Amino acid sequence: MATKAFQKIFTKITQITKATVSLHAEDVGYGELATIQGQLAQVVKIIGNEVTLQVFGGTEGIPTNAEVVFLGGAPTLKVSDQLAGRFFNSFGKPIDGGPEIDGVEVEIGGPSVNPVRRKQPSELIATGIAGIDLNNTLVSGQKIPFFADPDQPFNQVMANVALRAKADKIILGGMGLTNDDYLYFKQVFDNAGALDRIISFVNTTENPPVERLLVPDMALTAAEYFAVEKNESVLVLLTDMTLYADALSIVSNRMDQIPSKDSMPGSLYSDLAKIYEKAVQLPDGGSITIIAVTTLSGGDITHAIPDNTGYITEGQLFLRSDSDVGKVIVDPFRSLSRLKQLVIGKKTRADHPQIMNAAIRLYADAANARTKMENGFDLSNYDERSLAFAKDYSSEILAIDVNVGTNEMLDETWKLLGKHFKKEEVGIREELVKEYWP
């Protein structure tokens, strides 16, 4: 975010709150950036000549005679191929010791794609994780979050997904990342020799929380450059969107806005939608896929953050630890990829939809058997077999440490069905059973 010539400088601050500073100033544009004693701030309200700025780093220590410099425009990012392989902070400044980027300066949070120019997503994204590829297949241009409790290894899963997906660019938007997680991502990408495909915008827990509000827009502006200008397929990873939403609520609280559910701002849905809807399949072949993380508190998906997210994204991937097999699995009941219909059985083997549904149905039978068992009722032979199946299915298919090709997942599932059930119990079309029954 470069500074421009003819900067307007003011020094008469009239009001300071925890997050905002007001002053008299003229000829200021709505959304314009400013620095207050070197700290970045953005115009959020103008009434007559009174301008209110939201200070990203907080207002601690700002005196009433601080120098306020208006920078003449909204937050920007310089985009060019030089972004590849680099690490930046929330403001788009390099944090990897490398040089500044040369490139075209564009405003972040730019306009939306005209819906009639979008193409229907149709390219499958393979991750090797059967809980995803088999049951919740991802499609490029999709937006989907992991719903996970904070103690689950979502960042590891996401890093794996990113590296295995055949994306031209991977853009990490880290919000409230611990320094350890930040170093973890850096190391994993480095080890995979993938650094030149990766671009990161990182706000760690050491940075002021409000700064992270810029991270998604920074990441997506870089994504749009590669997807629109270079027709590349870009995968954007946003972690953790719950911390992003928390920052929104901090700001709206400090600005005395009326909160709606769970002390979130009333505009939460629109705020999140503006980010997630940047996922797109473009007419010239480029695409932006967004995989996010929304951490839950105690698995509660009715909280305003996961709830609004669910209404926006195209499904969700639910991580849960399965104590029977001692592994973290992708829960087949609560996970859903709404775009999978566009690819399964079309870009994958024809038996995919049927075997997927059959296995989940049988897994549900096991869940019923377990309830019966817990309520002290006798189990039938079928119940016993479905429980044994569930155990195998959980560790061989649903566990997040699985890494195989889609055909092998299908074969493995057939094998498990063959091991535990009779043909007539699986409810799969005759022709398919003939062809694939082990």
Add this chain to the structure above:
Amino acid sequence: MAAKGKVVGIISNLVVVEADGAIAQNEICFIHIGDERLMAEVIKVIGKNVYVQVYESTRGMKVGNTVEFAGHMLEVTLGPGILSKNYDGLQNDLDKMEGVFLKRGDYTFPLDKGKKWDFKPLAKAGDTVEAGSWLGEVDENFQPHKIMVPFVFEGTYTVKSVAEAGSYTIDDVMAVLTNSKGEDVQVTMTQKWPVKKAITIYKDKPRPFKLLETGVRTIDTINPIVEGGTGFIPGPFGTGKTVLQHGISKQAEADIVVIAACGERANEVVEIFTEFPELEDPHTGRKLMERTTIIANTSNMPVAAREASVYTAMTISEYYRNMGLRVLMMADSTSRWAQALREMSNRLEELPGPDAFPVDLPAIISNFYARAGYVNLNNGKPGSITFIGTVSPAGGNLKEPVTESTKKAARCFYALQQSRADGKRYPAINPIDSYSKYLEYPEFEEYISERINDQWLDKINEMKTLLQRGLEVSEQINILGDDGVSVDYHVRFWKSEVIDFVILQQDAFDEIDAVTPIDRQEYMVDKVMDLCHKDFSFESFAEVGPYFKRVINTLRQMNYSEFKSDRFYNYEKELQETLSEAVV
């Protein structure tokens, strides 16, 4: 002369303007930023200060930017060429916009200026006419699109001349009318109307009573909606609101379908763009897109325009209704519209109602639903708008302001249930909590006994009772265990499962099962109820489930087969054989 003004304050998309003349509430204005003109609507006036909501991002706007008032409210342009169009919430033609990205301040004309339409006169010189009278018609995608006396005309007129049959553009003069003062006025094929005002040019609005076939069994059979009726579909995320609405808009027996994608996903609109030009209207065999207009104001498009989008869609619906057509309007999701109202109300620092929604939300919602209905036009011909909205309740909890307000306004309630969706029992409409008030109308009862038969409603009531009983029995089995209840209980439970799997559940993605015409629904209801009336005998409870699973499987195969085809009858025979094994 319309007023001018200057920007004096900006809070997100709420802008305060100082105006130099008279301003009307809801008047449109344009704010100039450099060479961009941003459209906005007046929402409050206090002294010289006019509060406007801007339909675009206000980034870069400055105090002192000039404002021109338009002298009218937000209007749509009505005329032939609306069908098959993709509009944004302000009726801009999205296809006419250049580039991949939407540009701020880019407004495009909604109709096609140069296109010629085949006109046939319906009125003749000397006729007395008034607003809404049909002067002639053009063929718009095989629909008789009426050219009407503009709705804003007051009083009566005498037709001086009407254009001869031939081909004309929308701006050609189609008729000259003489008013009571002897002045001549010209009428073209287009007219304008302010979207927030209902078009009430009709003789009367009787209670609606004709079944509107949707092809969805759990609606038509269990809780039917009628031509000119209202309904709403609340449900937590992912329970199937959009899939259900898309299904209804593909299959319903309507002449015109208007879809308002209001603050939802862009990819879902893309799905319509991709599918509708290919798919056929099951009633006419024409392409679905020919009868459809899409208003796309997706969640990433400006929030204030989202609020306008449902009104734009409703006004277009009213326009076609006044041609004597059956219009079906869908809005997905009305909660996003309510949220847009909430955002603005909060910025205006109005006293908040429940969940910070505006206090007058119930009134706004019920006024909107009241624009639907079945009418007799002034020429005696009927026309209708059937309106179905989705509601996205926060946290899936139906005790929230939008659901509760809508429940008071809409006559059909289709509650999507999380557990049904989790169990893949689609469509996930809860058959017991949901209702259709039309079932209580004697007019409807009379109509349906003629359209289907006079025992139909009794049969459906019995079916609902069986579903209710099945639910009770299943709760008891859960508490007492399989062998803690008599075999009879198991049979009762499984009979309700047959109803659920065969009548209620329907595969929206299967070509045949997706749409069930009413005669086929009647056939299957008879089949299932016959079965429910039979007595079965089993040695033990363990036989009941597997047996009925076979029965269900065969009946579902019937659902998946072409009606009355060989395949269909083969499964029916198979069913007969299975039944003879256990029926006493």
